[in-house]
Amino acid sequence: MVEARLSFYNDNSKQIGEVILKGNKFGVFAQNFVGEGVGDFRAYSAVNLQITKVNNQSIPEAASILYINTKYHFTLALPKSWEGKYEVVEAVNEVSGTERRLED
Numbered sequence: 001m002v003e004a005r006l007s008f009y010n011d012n013s014k015q016i017g018e019v020i021l022k023g024n025k026f027g028v029f030a031q032n033f034v035g036e037g038v039g040d041f042r043a044y045s046a047v048n049l050q051i052t053k054v055n056n057q058s059i060p061e062a063a064s065i066l067y068i069n070t071k072y073h074f075t076l077a078l079p080k081s082w083e084g085k086y087e088v089v090e091a092v093n094e095v096s097g098t099e100r101r102l103e104d
Helices: none
Strands: 002-009 015-023 037-039 046-054 064-069 074-079 088-092 099-103
Touching: 002 037
Parallel strands: none
Antiparallel strands: 002 015, 002 046, 015 037, 064 074, 088 099
16 A cells, blocks of 8 residues: 655645545556645646555654745755754855855
């Protein structure tokens, strides 16, 4: 048995919908299946797949911290062990004039 969750996010990293996928007897060959979700998925810009069970054994969600960038509309899930060990710094590339972020 396999169980997973697809989470859909908009441009502001807000979850706008979710689909739970589960089944058994998948075998070794690729198979198509359909899942029905809750939410309005038309405006999604990112999808996260989380495997929650394999062979009826729960897969614990890894502890993480979220880095949310509202300027460029993205979110990163960083390992919890990184907490307090990185710094986000904005810088301008003097050759191209483009802005970039430097991280330790």
